[in-house]
Amino acid sequence: xxxxxxxxxxxxxxxxxxxxxxxxxxxxxxxxxxxxxxxxxxxxxxxxxxxxxxxxxxxxxxxxxxxxxxxxxxxxxxxxxxxxxxxxxxxxxxxxxxxxxxxxxxxxxxxxxxxxxxxxxxxxxxxxxxxxxxxxxxxxxxxxxxxxxxxxxxxxxxxxxxxxxxxxxxxxxxxxxxxxxxxxxxxxxxxxxxxxxxxxxxxxxxxxxxxxxxxxxxxxxxxxxxxxxxxxxxxxxxxxxxxxxxxxxxxxxxxxxxxxxxxxxxxxxxxxxxxxxxxxxxxxxxxxxxxxxxxxxxxxxxxxxxxxxxxxxxxxxxxxxxxxxxxxxxxxxxxxxxxxxxxxxxxxxxxxxxxxxxxxxxxxxxxxxxxxxxxxxxxxxxxxxxxxxxxxxxxxxxxxxxxxxxxxxxxxxxxxxxxxxxxxxxxxxxxxxxxxxxxxxxxxxxxxxxxxxxxxxxxxxxxxxxxxxxxxxxxxxxxxxxxxxxxxxxxxxxxxxxxxxxxxxxxxxxxxxxxxxxxxxxxxxxxxxxxxxxxxxxxxxxxxxxxxxxxxxxxxxxxxxxxxxxxxxxxxxxxxxxxxxxxxxxxxxxxxxxxxxxxxxxxxxxxxxxxxxxxxxxxxxxxxxxxxxxxxxxxxxxxxxxxxxxxxxxxxxxxxxxxxxxxxxxxxxxxxxxxxxxxxxxxxxxxxxxxxxxxxxxxxxxxxxxxxxxxxxxxxxxxxxxx
Amino acid sequence: xxxxxxxxxxxxxxxxxxxxxxxxxxxxxxxxxxxxxxxxxxxxxxxxxxxxxxxxxxxxxxxxxxxxxxxxxxxxxxxxxxxxxxxxxxxxxxxxxxxxxxxxxxxxxxxxxxxxxxxxxxxxxxxxxxxxxxxxxxxxxxxxxxxxxxxxx
Numbered sequence: 001x002x003x004x005x006x007x008x009x010x011x012x013x014x015x016x017x018x019x020x021x022x023x024x025x026x027x028x029x030x031x032x033x034x035x036x037x038x039x040x041x042x043x044x045x046x047x048x049x050x051x052x053x054x055x056x057x058x059x060x061x062x063x064x065x066x067x068x069x070x071x072x073x074x075x076x077x078x079x080x081x082x083x084x085x086x087x088x089x090x091x092x093x094x095x096x097x098x099x100x101x102x103x104x105x106x107x108x109x110x111x112x113x114x115x116x117x118x119x120x121x122x123x124x125x126x127x128x129x130x131x132x133x134x135x136x137x138x139x140x141x142x143x144x145x146x147x148x149x150x151x152x153x154x155x156x157x158x159x160x161x162x163x164x165x166x167x168x169x170x171x172x173x174x175x176x177x178x179x180x181x182x183x184x185x186x187x188x189x190x191x192x193x194x195x196x197x198x199x200x201x202x203x204x205x206x207x208x209x210x211x212x213x214x215x216x217x218x219x220x221x222x223x224x225x226x227x228x229x230x231x232x233x234x235x236x237x238x239x240x241x242x243x244x245x246x247x248x249x250x251x252x253x254x255x256x257x258x259x260x261x262x263x264x265x266x267x268x269x270x271x272x273x274x275x276x277x278x279x280x281x282x283x284x285x286x287x288x289x290x291x292x293x294x295x296x297x298x299x300x301x302x303x304x305x306x307x308x309x310x311x312x313x314x315x316x317x318x319x320x321x322x323x324x325x326x327x328x329x330x331x332x333x334x335x336x337x338x339x340x341x342x343x344x345x346x347x348x349x350x351x352x353x354x355x356x357x358x359x360x361x362x363x364x365x366x367x368x369x370x371x372x373x374x375x376x377x378x379x380x381x382x383x384x385x386x387x388x389x390x391x392x393x394x395x396x397x398x399x400x401x402x403x404x405x406x407x408x409x410x411x412x413x414x415x416x417x418x419x420x421x422x423x424x425x426x427x428x429x430x431x432x433x434x435x436x437x438x439x440x441x442x443x444x445x446x447x448x449x450x451x452x453x454x455x456x457x458x459x460x461x462x463x464x465x466x467x468x469x470x471x472x473x474x475x476x477x478x479x480x481x482x483x484x485x486x487x488x489x490x491x492x493x494x495x496x497x498x499x500x501x502x503x504x505x506x507x508x509x510x511x512x513x514x515x516x517x518x519x520x521x522x523x524x525x526x527x528x529x530x531x532x533x534x535x536x537x538x539x540x541x542x543x544x545x546x547x548x549x550x551x552x553x554x555x556x557x558x559x560x561x562x563x564x565x566x567x568x569x570x571x572x573x574x575x576x577x578x579x580x581x582x583x584x585x586x587x588x589x590x591x592x593x594x595x596x597x598x599x600x601x602x603x604x605x606x607x608x609x610x611x612x613x614x615x616x617x618x619x620x621x622x623x624x625x626x627x628x629x630x631x632x633x634x635x636x637x638x639x640x641x642x643x644x645x646x647x648x649x650x651x652x653x654x655x656x657x658x659x660x661x662x663x664x665x666x667x668x669x670x671x672x673x674x675x676x677x678x679x680x681x682x683x684x685x686x687x688x689x690x691x692x693x694x695x696x697x698x699x700x701x702x703x704x705x706x707x708x709x710x711x712x713x714x715x716x717x718x719x720x721x722x723x
Numbered sequence: 724x725x726x727x728x729x730x731x732x733x734x735x736x737x738x739x740x741x742x743x744x745x746x747x748x749x750x751x752x753x754x755x756x757x758x759x760x761x762x763x764x765x766x767x768x769x770x771x772x773x774x775x776x777x778x779x780x781x782x783x784x785x786x787x788x789x790x791x792x793x794x795x796x797x798x799x800x801x802x803x804x805x806x807x808x809x810x811x812x813x814x815x816x817x818x819x820x821x822x823x824x825x826x827x828x829x830x831x832x833x834x835x836x837x838x839x840x841x842x843x844x845x846x847x848x849x850x851x852x853x854x855x856x857x858x859x860x861x862x863x864x865x866x867x868x869x870x871x872x873x874x875x876x
Contacts, residue, residue, distance in 0.1 A: 215756020
C-alpha cells in the first residue's frame with residue numbers, strides 16, 4: 001500500500017562514516033508539553049518527554065510511543081525494541097503506548113506515517129526509531145556528564161543507568177531526564193551494528209501478552225465513555241445504493257430505543273444497549289434505492305472478468321525481450337486461465353467506533369484503526385471541524401488485515417450518528433453487516449501462457465490479469481487503466497523469463513474492493529506458482545528443479561526455496577497417499593517459500609499434514625514474532641484457499657456469517673514448521689510475505705495427487721475439502 | 724428483576740429476560756473480556772462457564788442462567804493458573820480478541836479431561852481465531868495438562 005504523502009520537517013541525513021555504525025543526523029522537534037494522557041508519577045515528580053517517542057519516568061522506567069497499530073502482528077513489542085536497543089534502557093521496565101494522531105498533526109508529522117499496512121511498520125520506521133533511541137541516549141548521557149563535570153565520552157548508558165567509567169559513578173535515567181530534555185539534540189549519532197545488538201534478534205516476550213490472557217485489553221468494542229449510547233447499523237445491501245425510507249414509528253416504542261438516524265446509504269438505530277439497538281434495527285422496515293445494481297450476480301461478474309481477458313486495449317504493465325517472437329519460435333505452448341474470488345477480511349472484532357461530538361466543537365473518537373491519521377481526518381470531515389479539534393484514541397484491534405486503514409467508513413458513520421443524537425455513541429457492526437459491507441479482495445481472472453523450447457525450458461511468458469483496481473477505486477491513482485498493484489508478482493517476477501509481457505485489464509464492477517492481507521500477491525502467486533507446476537509437469541520436470549533453474553539470477557529466492565526443500569525432505573519418498581507441493585514468492589520486502597504436505601483420500605477429502613516455511617526477512621527483530629506471523633499468514637491464507645468465497649446475487653453479498661463464510665478451525669490446522677533464513681542485509685516485512693505461497697503450495701500438492709490442475713479457488717468449490 | 728451470579732457476585736438486573744448473557748455481561752455488568760464475534764454460537768469468542776461448563780454466551784439468555792454460577796475471563800480463579808501460564812510461556816495471543824474465549828474453552832476442557840488427547844482438543848476447541856493461534860493453543864493446552872500432572876504427582 002502506498003504511503004500517505006505528507007510533508008515532513010523531521011529530516012534524516014546519512015553520511016559515510018568510519019569506525020562502524022550508521023551515522024545519522026536527525027532533528028526531533030524540541031520537547032513540548034505532553035499532549036498524551038497524563039502518566040502516573042510519584043507526587044512532586046513528573047515524567048519527562050526526552051523526545052516524541054520516549055518518556056522517562058522518575059523511577060527510571062520508560063514509556064515508548066508506538067505510531068503504528070497493534071493488530072496482533074506484534075509491533076507493540078517490535079517497535080519499542082528498536083528504540084530500546086539504542087536507548088540503553090532496562091527492557092523489563094518498558095511500557096508501550098500509542099502515539100497520538102493529534103500530536104503528530106501539532107508537531108509537524110514527528111511520527112511520520114501512522115498507516116499500518118504493507119508489512120511496513122518495522123522496515124519503514126526502523127531507522128527513525130533506532131535514531132530516536134540513540135538521540136535520547138546521547139542527551140541523557142550528556143546531562144549526566146554535565147552534572148559530574150566529566151566528558152560525555154567517558155560515560156555510557158546501559159540498563160537505564162549512566163555510568164562514568166573512570167570513576168564508577170552512576171545515575172539513573174530518571175534523575176537526569178529533565179535536564180536531558182532541555183539540551184540541544186546532537187546533530188549526528190551512530191547506530192549499533194547488528195553484531196552489537198542486545199535486544200534485536202532475540203525472542204523477547206511480547207509486552208501485550210499478560211493483559212491479553214486476562215481479558216484486560218480495551219478493544220474498540222470495549223470502549224465506554226460517560227453518557228454513551230449504542231448504535232447498530234444496516235447499510236444498503238446493494239453496493240452503490242442509497243437509503244430511500246424507513247418507518248421509525250414501527251420501532252420507536254421498543255425498550256431502550258432512543259433514535260433512528262438516517263445516513264446516505266445506511267440507517268442506524270441508537271439505543272441504551274447494543275442488543276436493543278440491533279433487535280430494533282432488525283425489526284425496522286427500510287426501503288433502499290438500489291441504484292440499478294440490484295440485478296448483478298456472480299455469473300455476470302465472472303463473464304465481465306472473462307471478457308476482459310479478450311479485449312484489445314489491455315494496458316501493458318511490463319514487457320521485456322521479444323515475447324511475440326518467443327512464442328513464434330517456441331516448440332510448445334502451455335496456457336491456462338485462473339479465477340480467484342472476492343474475499344472478506346472477517347476480522348474477529350467487527351467494525352466499530354465510538355464517537356463524541358462535543359458542544360465546544362471538539363470531536364473525540366475511540367477506534368481500532370490501522371491509520372490514526374486517516375481516522376482523525378475522517379472524523380474532522382464528517383463533523384465539519386478543523387482537524388486540530390479532533391482527538392483519536394487508538395484502541396487495540398481485534399484483527400486488521402487491511403480492513404481498518406484506507407477505509408474509515410466506520411469512523412464516518414459513528415461521527416455522523418453521534419452528531420445527530422448529540423450524545424457519545426458506540427457504533428458496532430453485527431457480524432452479518434461486517435461480512436456484507438467489506439472492501440473485498442478483488443475477484444480476479446488471469447490468463448497465463450508459456451513458451452517452451454525443445455528441452456522444456458521456459459523461453460517466454462505472456463500474462464494477462466482482468467480485475468478491478470484497488471488503487472483506482474480509492475482515487476489514489478489516476479483512472480487511466482494502469483494499476484501497478486494489480487500485477488504484483490507477475491509484472492515484476494524474479495524468475496528469469498527471457499521474454500515477458502504482463503498486461504492488465506481494468507474492470508469496473510459495483511463491489512467495493514480493498515487491501516486484503518498481501519493484496520494482489522494473494523491471487524497472483526496462486527496463478528503463477530500453480531501454472532509453473534503445470535508447465536513443469538507437462539514437460540516432465542520436477543517442480544522444484546524447474547524453479548531452481550529459473551532462479552539462477554535470484555539468489556535470495558533460490559536460497560529460501562533450497563532451504564524449504566531441504567527441511568521438507570523434497571524428493572524423499574512419502575507415505576502412501578501423501579503428496580507435496582512447493583511455491584515461492586517475494587512480497588513486501590521478504591522472500592518466502594513453502595512446502596505443503598497433504599494426505600489425499602479417493603473421495604477428494606484430504607488432511608493437511610504440515611506446511612514447511614522458509615522465510616528471509618533480512619534483519620530479524622523478534623524471531624518469535626516472525627514465527628507467529630508465519631503461522632498467522634498461513635492460517636489466513638489457508639482459510640481463503642480452502643473455503644473463502646464472497647459471491648453476489650441480486651447485487652448483494654450472499655454470505656453473512658461464519659456458517660456460510662467458514663473459517664479454518666483448530667482441528668483442520670496443519671503443523672507449521674518455520675525456518676528463518678535471514679540474510680541480514682535488508683529490512684523486510686513479515687505480516688504478509690508468508691501468505692502468498694500457501695495457496696499455490698497446497699494446490700500444487702493436490703495437483704500432484706490428482707493430476708488435475710485447480711483453475712479456481714476456493715478448493716471447496718471443486719469438492720476438495722479437508723477431512 | 725433477574726438475579727445473576729457472576730464470578731461469585733450476585734447481581735440484580737432489570738432487563739429483558741431474553742437478552743443474551745453476552746450482552747448482559749458486556750453492556751450491563753461491564754465485564755468486557757467476553758467478546759462478541761458472530762452472535763450465532765460459532766466463533767466461541769463469547770465462551771464463559773455456566774456451572775463450570777463452557778457455554779457460548781451469545782446463545783443463552785440471562786433468564787436461562789439465572790440462579791446458576793457464571794464465570795467469565797475476569798473471574799477465572801487459581802484453577803486456571805496452569806492454563807494462563809502456559810499461554811504466557813508459549814506466547815499464544817496475537818490480536819487477543821478471541822483469546823478469552825479460547826482460554827475459557829481450554830480451562831473447561833481440562834476440568835473435564837485433565838489429560839486431553841489431540842482428538843479431545845480437536846473436538847472441544849471449536850473457537851475461531853483469525854490470527855492463527857491454533858497450533859499454540861493446542862501446545863498450551865497440552866503444556867498446561869503436563870504441568871498440572873507434574874504438580875499433582
